[in-house]
Amino acid sequence: MSRQIEQALWSLMPTFASDLQPSLIELTGSLLAQSRLKASTLKAEEEVARLYACANIACDRLKITLDLPPIQPRPPIAPKHYKKLHAHLDNVLPQSSTPARSRAGRIRTPSKAAMGYGVVEVKDSPARGTPSKEQILAQWRTGDGATPTKRGQHSLLRPWVRPVVKRMCAELQQEKMVQTVFAGMETITCPAGRPTKDEWVTDNYAALFAAVFYWSLIRFRALTEGTVIPREPAYEQRRQILSLMSQARKTVVLPGADDDVSWKDWADLKPRDFNHAVATVKDRAWLASSWYKDIDDVVKFHKWDEGNDHVDEDADLSGPIRARLVDTMLQDKTDYLSEMRKMNYEAWKADVLLRMAQRKEDVMDIDTQ
Incomplete structure (x- = not known):
């Protein structure tokens, strides 16, 4: 669910250049949980956009506090219906869900009591001291240490x-691929x-x-352009x-830190380094x-997103909703005859036949010796 929340937030703020603040993710999850209690009976088309609307409300409520960039909603349902859903949830979800700043300047995560399960007195906690340079650098060193929390997990990756x-995806016009590469490196x-270790x-x-960038790119292209996933990188793919x-190393500037x-x-x-890494990730x-x-x-989320750019707000929505809900049997994992499954099967079949031919040649060579 955390990954789905992050995807919704990134869709709302496509120009956001830094990591998502934990308080924003936590508030979205809190609003989503409360909405299922206070607005449990939504229409089918509204249920599809419940998470997206809760993320939108969280961004609206923390926009000033967290200095968020412009919010650009691109809902997964018709805009006219989304506006009604957004207004309804914003009305039933209490404003007290928004984390408040204490006198010390820290953002408070709402407790169960603040979420409507009771009332408790919240006392101010002392502010944290400014971390030293050694503490900042320590998070980049590998080795045994304290288990990092979810709040600091993003900092485990190298700053670059x-x-x-972002730079490479922008050059290829594949901005939707940014989070996939980032998630692959984290994993x-x-x-x-x-x-x-x-x-x-x-x-x-x-x-x-x-290698992670390569595998992400060819997967996106296979799904969006219908290309076949190759066994190994072609010359043009590797060169690109x-x-x-190389261009990113020359143009990307990382302020406030030593090279x-x-x-x-x-x-x-x-x-050869690139080819070996690509093979290692697969093996x-x-x-x-x-x-x-x-x-x-x-890819499916972005296809839906792009399709809604051309939806008329006054269009007739009396027809069936083509959304795959969680409680239906029309799930991708059971769609064994999908185009992507067929493509993967053909690639697997070609690979197996090639290996069989190579083994047969090896056996014949041994017999002739």
Whole structure:
């Protein structure tokens, strides 16, 4: 659910350049939980947009407090119906759900009592001291240490990862791919919220980044353009990604940090490094993780999003809603004859036949010796 909340928030603020604040994510989750109690009976088309509307309300309520960028709603239902849903939820969800600032300047996460389960007295807590330089740098060092909380999980990645991803995706006009690459790097480099002890990952950080970007890109293109996922990178694909990384290193500026820290583990890659990393990501089954499987949902969400740009607010919505709800059997995981499944099967079949042919040639060579 946290991943779905983050996707909704990113859709509302496409120009947001930094990490999502934990207080914004927590408020969205709180509003969503309360809405299911206070507005439990929504129409089918409204239920599709419940999470999106709660995220929109959270952004509206914390816009000034968190200095958020302009909010650009692109709801998954017709705008006319979304406006009614947004107004209804905004009316029934209490304003007290919004985290308040104490005199110390900290943002308070609403407690169960503040969410409507009772009334308790909230006392101000002392402000945290400003972290030292050593404390800031320590979060980038690998090794044993305190288990990072969800609030600090994003900081486990190298500082250059997000801006470089944004730059490369913008050059390819694949902005919707940013969060997928970021999630892939998080999954592999800091599983369970802790820095990995995998020596290959730490020794080949930049190559891993290039491989995650490559697999994300070809998956997006396969779903949006109908291309076949190749067994190994083609020359043009490899040249394009390595060129984009080289340009990003020259143009991306990371303010307020020394290059040794901000560009830690960056490396100028050679073609063989790239090819080896691409093969390693596949061989070690990292593509079986949710960051890669969820690309299907991301593409479908954006297709729906783009389709609603042309929906007339006064259009007749009396027809059936083509949304796949959670309580229906029309789920992607059981749609074994989908176009994507067929494409994956054809790629798998070609790979197996090729391996069988190679094995047969090897056996014949042995017999002739």
